[in-house]
Amino acid sequence: xxxxxxxxxxxxxxxxxxxxxxxxxxxxxxxxxxxxxxxxxxxxxxxxxxxxxxxxxxxxxxxxxxxxxxxxxxxxxxxxxxxxxxxxxxxxxxxxxxxxxxxxxxxxxxxxxxxxxxxxxxxxxxxxxxxxxxxxxxxxxxxxxxxxxxxxxxxxxxxxxxx
Amino acid sequence: xxxxxxxxxxxxxxxxxxxxxxxxxxxxxxxxxxxxxxxxxxxxxxxxxxxxxxxxxxxxxxxxxxxxxxxxxxxxxxxxxxxxxxxxxxxxxxxxxxxxxxxxxxxxxxxxxxxxxxxxxxxxxxxxxxxxxxxxxxxxxxxxxxxxxxxxxxxxxxxxxxxxxxxxxxxxxxxxxxxxxxxxxxxxxxxxxxxxxxxxxxxxxxxxxxxxxxxxxxxxxxxxxxxxxxxxxxxxxxxxxxxxxxxxxxxxxxxxxxxxxxxxxxxxxxxxxxxxxxxxxxxxxxxxxxxxxxxxxxxxxxxxxxxxxxxxxxxxxxxxxxxxxxxxxxxxxxxxxxxxxxxxxxxxxxxxxxxxxxxxxxxx
Numbered sequence: 470x471x472x473x474x475x476x477x478x479x480x481x482x483x484x485x486x487x488x489x490x491x492x493x494x495x496x497x498x499x500x501x502x503x504x505x506x507x508x509x510x511x512x513x514x515x516x517x518x519x520x521x522x523x524x525x526x527x528x529x530x531x532x533x534x535x536x537x538x539x540x541x542x543x544x545x546x547x548x549x550x551x552x553x554x555x556x557x558x559x560x561x562x563x564x565x566x567x568x569x570x571x572x573x574x575x576x577x578x579x580x581x582x583x584x585x586x587x588x589x590x591x592x593x594x595x596x597x598x599x600x601x602x603x604x605x606x607x608x609x610x611x612x613x614x615x616x617x618x619x620x621x622x623x624x625x626x627x628x629x630x631x632x
Numbered sequence: 633x634x635x636x637x638x639x640x641x642x643x644x645x646x647x648x649x650x651x652x653x654x655x656x657x658x659x660x661x662x663x664x665x666x667x668x669x670x671x672x673x674x675x676x677x678x679x680x681x682x683x684x685x686x687x688x689x690x691x692x693x694x695x696x697x698x699x700x701x702x703x704x705x706x707x708x709x710x711x712x713x714x715x716x717x718x719x720x721x722x723x724x725x726x727x728x729x730x731x732x733x734x735x736x737x738x739x740x741x742x743x744x745x746x747x748x749x750x751x752x753x754x755x756x757x758x759x760x761x762x763x764x765x766x767x768x769x770x771x772x773x774x775x776x777x778x779x780x781x782x783x784x785x786x787x788x789x790x791x792x793x794x795x796x797x798x799x800x801x802x803x804x805x806x807x808x809x810x811x812x813x814x815x816x817x818x819x820x821x822x823x824x825x826x827x828x829x830x831x832x833x834x835x836x837x838x839x840x841x842x843x844x845x846x847x848x849x850x851x852x853x854x855x856x857x858x859x860x861x862x863x864x865x866x867x868x869x870x871x872x873x874x875x876x877x878x879x880x881x882x883x884x885x886x887x888x889x890x891x892x893x894x895x896x897x898x899x900x901x902x903x904x905x906x907x908x909x910x911x912x913x914x915x916x917x918x919x920x921x922x923x924x925x926x927x928x929x930x931x932x933x934x935x936x937x938x939x940x941x942x943x944x945x946x947x948x949x950x951x952x953x954x955x956x957x958x959x960x961x962x963x964x965x966x967x968x969x970x971x972x973x974x975x976x977x978x979x980x981x982x983x984x985x986x987x988x989x990x991x992x993x994x995x996x
Contacts, residue, residue: 490668494750495675499822499883502752526633530640534647538664539671540751541785541792544657545647552644556637592753595652596800604753 478631479523485512485622486532494539503603506611507581509536510554514577514615515622517558518566520632529555546591554584573619574612581608662763665787672747672758672790728906739892740774741765745885746790755781755795755822759888762789767890770850774889778856778879779803779844783890795882796857797822805857806845807836813845816858816876822883825858827874832865834872842876852891 489508497505509532516524533548540547557580558565565576585608625631651657747758761767763786771783773793781801785792794801797818805816805827812834816825830836840860846853858876865872 490671491675494671494747496679496748502748502750505750505752526636526640530644533644535664535668538661538668540749541756542751543648544651544661545644548647549641549644552637552640556633559633591648595648 478629481625481629481631482516482520482524485516485625490532490535490539493536504606504610506614507584507607509533510551510581510584511611511614511618512622513551513555514558514580515619517555518562519623519626521559521562524555525559526552526555542592543595546588546595549591550584550588553587554580557583570616570619574615577615578608578612581611584608662787665790669758669787669790673760676746724909728909740889741892743773743888743890745888749792753799753820755798755801755818755820755882756784757781757793757795758790759793759890760790761890762787762791764788766892767791772851772855772891774855774891775880775885775887776889777881777885778858779851780878780880780882780885780888782850793888795822796825796878796880797882802828803851803857804845804847805842806853807860808841808843808856810835812836813847814842814874816842823877824861825876825878827860827876828871830872830874832872836860836872836874837863841879 486509489512492508493505513524513529513532517529529551530548533546533551534544536542536547536551537544561576565573568576582605585605589604647657651661741761743759743761745757746760749756749758759773767783767786769783769786773780773782779796781793781795781798783791784794795818796803796816797820799818799820802815802817804813806813814827814830814834814836817828819826827836827842838860841856842858842860844851844853844855844857856879858878860874860876862875863872864874
């Protein structure tokens, strides 16, 4: 019974991930590149919050690998980051769902900021060190986008009765 | 949950180490990219569609105007080409005299940009030619104005190009004016390169063109790389600070050229060039004219014996006037005794282009 409901309309979740991947490589003007939100992380956060049984760390790991191939980073770099984000979200899941929106945004800012710092260390290890802390900006933009993403995905979830 | 995180974290660290140190994961990466690289293609699609629609509905007058413009440009370029052909030939000969290598024509192929690397701190682009199209690792990439970068990652149908301005990229260059060598490093700014370790007294100034020197064995020599924008002599610094602007439109070009330079060594190249020249000399005398235009002028005069009396006339008329009387008498005996004299008759007919290659070229 649980298994049957868990897989209902699951393909829509994957469709959103495909969109996330497309968004994460879509061309942006030069000055906005630095502000590109972490689309995959946002999507993973939402689905991990509301469907922790279907979307978890393994999903995050696979998506991270895909992102690595796309961006030409070392295999495993983004996988580690996304796994970490999903882990933090899952461990806060019960509380995070109860939080008001602004508080959710703050928590997400902190989680994504941490992840971006890990990203900074990893790329420093591999030799191409980013010069500034501007790299935390995507976390900020993602946190600001969270209410809209969350709202839209909740609508999608209700519409297609994904659970 | 914690255990799962640990396992995945260890797995990803292991993957990173293996990917950084060994080639083990390269095939898997290529397979994955076969599917995933379509993402770039798809995100590029709206732009391409828009371009297609715009060209569909472009008004006739606009198209005519564009056609005119392109024709003029083509004419200009053709004209320059003709001169270039003669100069290339001359260059080959002079290099032969010096016993040095001749690096003349590299093969190029057009590639199209399909995506930018999403990471704002690296300057890399994705192009639509890959391993299956014969692209190799480290291959230089140009646009219409100068060098852009080199291929750093190969995938089956796409490849990743590291641009000159990436912070991890450096290229050996030469000041075109006086041959001063330097190394231009990327700064992470798409409009700026920096020359490292240039002495304060070095003869380099604003507006100098920097061309690739070919010393790194990676980029072919002689392609424009950047123009010097400012030279700062700071007495507190051990070296002059030299900033340059890349000539290539690194963040604007859509159509790029992949250069296929042969991987022969300099000596082999020189030998091959000498061999080719010898063959040509043995074949039919005459100068080794470049394959583009002048050959067309040459062949009808040399090949058709019956027309020998008429063919030299237009060729000679176009060239300088003193060549005219020289060509006429030679053609007359050829008409009188055909079979044996065909060779010597053809020679003087072909000579005028040699004395004034620029002239014959322009005539076409």
